[in-house]
Amino acid sequence: MATRGATQQSSAPYNRRIVLDVIRRRGEVSRKEIIDLVALSPQTVANITQDLEEIGLVVSKRLKGEKVRGQPPMAFALDPRGGDSIGVSLEPRKASAALVNLVGEVLHRAEVEIDARDQAATLKAVVALVGDLAARSSDAKRLWGVGVALPGPFDVPGFSFTGPTAFEGWTDLSILEELQKATGLPVFYSIDSAAGALGESLFGVACDLTGFFYLHFGVGLGGALIVDRAAYKGAGGNATEIGHIPIVPHGKACYCGNHGCLERYLSLHSLSEFVTGRADVELTNAEILTLLEADDEKLMDWCRQASSHLRNAVCIIENMLDPATIVIGGSAPRALVERLVALAMPLRHSVRGRGGEGASRITLSDRQEDSSILGAAVLPIHEMLSPSYEVLLQERKGRAEVETFLGARSTGRVTAI
Ligand SMILES: [Zn+2]
Numbered sequence: 185m186a187t188r189g190a191t192q193q194s195s196a197p198y199n200r201r202i203v204l205d206v207i208r209r210r211g212e213v214s215r216k217e218i219i220d221l222v223a224l225s226p227q228t229v230a231n232i233t234q235d236l237e238e239i240g241l242v243v244s245k246r247l248k249g250e251k252v253r254g255q256p257p258m259a260f261a262l263d264p265r266g267g268d269s270i271g272v273s274l275e276p277r278k279a280s281a282a283l284v285n286l287v288g289e290v291l292h293r294a295e296v297e298i299d300a301r302d303q304a305a306t307l308k309a310v311v312a313l314v315g316d317l318a319a320r321s322s323d324a325k326r327l328w329g330v331g332v333a334l335p336g337p338f339d340v341p342g343f344s345f346t347g348p349t350a351f352e353g354w355t356d357l358s359i360l361e362e363l364q365k366a367t368g369l370p371v372f373y374s375i376d377s378a379a380g381a382l383g384e385s386l387f388g389v390a391c392d393l394t395g396f397f398y399l400h401f402g403v404g405l406g407g408a409l410i411v412d413r414a415a416y417k418g419a420g421g422n423a424t425e426i427g428h429i430p431i432v433p434h435g436k437a438c439y440c441g442n443h444g445c446l447e448r449y450l451s452l453h454s455l456s457e458f459v460t461g462r463a464d465v466e467l468t469n470a471e472i473l474t475l476l477e478a479d480d481e482k483l484m485d486w487c488r489q490a491s492s493h494l495r496n497a498v499c500i501i502e503n504m505l506d507p508a509t510i511v512i513g514g515s516a517p518r519a520l521v522e523r524l525v526a527l528a529m530p531l532r533h534s535v536r537g538r539g540g541e542g543a544s545r546i547t548l549s550d551r552q553e554d555s556s557i558l559g560a561a562v563l564p565i566h567e568m569l570s571p572s573y574e575v576l577l578q579e580r581k582g583r584a585e586v587e588t589f590l591g592a593r594s595t596g597r598v599t600a601i
Pocket residue numbers: 427428429438439440441442445
C-alpha cells in the first residue's frame with residue numbers, strides 16, 4: 185500500500201516520518217522501493233534519507249547481488265543506536281520495566297513486586313527501576329523518555345481506581361508528575377491496552393496492519409481498537425474497555441458496580457480468584473504455568489469457562505468492529521493464552537468468517553509477557569515513528585533536535601498518549 189506524502193513545504197516533518205515509517209515497517213528497504221511506496225519525488229526521498237542518516241535514525245548499506253550499472257543500490261534500515269526508551273508496565277502487584285532501543289529490542293529488563301495501594305512505596309520502586317535502566321542507556325542524550333502503561337479507565341469517578349484489577353485507592357495520576365521530577369525524564373502514559381496495541385503496531389505482529397483489535401490479557405482485561413495505526417479513544421478517552429461489557433446475566437458482582445462483566449471471568453485476577461477461592465491473592469505466572477503443566481483440575485475448570493467467554497467476546501468484537509484480526513497480548517503467560525484459544529475453537533460465525541477460519545482471526549503477540557512493557561516503551565517514540573497529520577496541528581516545544589526534525593509532539597513534562 186502506498187503512503188501518500190504531502191507536497192507543501194510545511195509538511196517536511198510529515199514527509200520525513202512517512203519515509204521513516206516505511207523504513208521501519210520494511211526492516212530493510214531500497215531507495216527505489218521507498219519512492220514506489222510513498223509517492224514523493226526521487227529527489228525528496230534522496231534528501232530525506234540522507235537527512236535521516238545524518239541525524240542518526242537510519243543506517244544505509246550497499247545491497248549485494250546483481251549490479252545493473254555502476255554502484256549496487258543502497259538499502260536503509262532503522263539504526264538501533266538511534267535512541268532508547270524506557271517502558272514501565274504497572275499492575276497492582278507488579279512493576280515491570282525495560283530499556284528498549286529504536287528497533288524494539290529489549291536491552292535490559294527488570295521487575296519488582298509492589299503493592300500499588302501504597303503509592304509512596306510504588307513511586308520509590310518505579311523511580312529505582314527507571315534510574316537503573318537509564319544508567320544502562322548508551323547515550324543519555326538519546327534517551328527519549330519513560331512510557332508508563334497502566335490499567336484504565338482514566339478519569340471516571342467511581343470507576344477508575346476501583347477493585348483489585350486497578351490501582352485501588354489512588355485518586356489521580358499525580359505519581360507520574362513525581363516520577364518525572366525524580367528522574368528528570370519526559371514521562372508519557374497510556375491505558376495499558378492502548379499502549380500494548382501501539383507496541384504491536386510498531387514492532388510486533390501487527391506491524392503491517394493499519395487496523396486491528398488488541399485484547400490486553402493481564403490482571404484485568406482491556407481492549408484497544410487501532411484505526412489507521414492510532415488507538416481509537418472515544419468521547420472520554422476510554423473506548424473499548426471490553427473487560428466491563430456485561431456478558432453473564434446476574435453474574436458475579438464487578439468492581440465497576442455492574443454484574444457479570446467479562447473481566448470477572450476472563451482475566452488473571454479471575455483465574456487467581458477461581459483457583460484459590462480468594463479475591464486478595466494473585467498467582468504469579470510461574471505458579472500458573474506449574475498448574476497448567478499439571479493440568480490442575482481447578483485451573484482446567486476455569487480455562488473451560490474462560491474460553492467460552494473468549495469465544496463470545498471474539499464474536500462480539502468482530503461483529504461490532506470487523507477488525508482484520510484480534511491480537512492478544514498482555515502479561516498473561518503465552519502457554520495459558522494458547523490453551524484458552526485452543527479451547528475457544530471453533531470460533532462462532534461472525535462477519536470475519538465462519539468457525540473453521542480461526543487461525544487468522546486471532547493472532548497471539550510474539551512478545552506475550554513482554555508486550556505490556558514494549559507497549560509502554562513505544563509511548564515516547566510512537567509519534568516520532570508513526571505519521572499522523574493530527575500531530576502537525578498541535579503545538580510543539582521542539583525539546584530535542586530530532587523531535588523538531590520529525591515534528592513529533594512534546595507538549596509537556598507528562599504527556600497522555
Ligand atoms: Zn465491570
